[in-house]
Amino acid sequence: MAVRRQVLRAEVEELILQRLLESRWAPGSRLSIDGLARDLEVSPTPVREAMVSLERSGLVEYVALRGYVVAPMLDAAQMTELLDARKVVESAALARAFEDVGTLLADLEEAYAEHGDVIERIEAAGEVTYELLQEHFHADWRFHQVLFDHAGNRYLSTMVDTVRAHTHRMRQTWVGGPPALDIHEAYSEHGRILEKVRRHHHDGALQALVEHLDAVLERSTTLAEESAEGERGGSEEPAAQSVTV
């Protein structure tokens, strides 16, 4: 019974997350627990639990007297701060993971190969659907997660969980924009990190990691500026739910 409840909560959270990432609701929109529960045909309890979890990711905010509202998108300054935090914790994790570079390499190779499979399926599909984009995000994150799995520090892992939750907010912008270009760039940047690890070149891997995170920031802020201009123009269509390659 308890397991079923957990599964339901996770399913409800995933459904709400999908709507948030597809920009179905404008920032500031009120998210009624009862309304969402009716819409998703579940009781209010899993919706309330999902909201608590989504609040941690920064995608929704709790406002006194109003309840939950859709959080504004991250601006360029917040994205810069977030990527700076990622650089700090991921560089630290990489340095520690290098102490057993053999096992680190094996897992990075596996994560990179899985990411490659997703890229192939995106190419075969000819378009980036929401599901494929999510698979890409998961595969991309899995590669970074390997660094923490091998860093041997549970507190560092907890710190990255917070950062990870907030990267969801950057994806609000991504799903609204043309991320196809980034999919291939991110994958090849991971390839450059992996190549240095294969050669047991710690400083090179660190530099490739920092360059990857800098490039992610550069691409995200460009997209954020473009979507802000679109909003100011007022004539733009709402964010597309899928984009073509």
Ligand SMILES: [Zn+2]
């Ligand atoms: Zn990445």
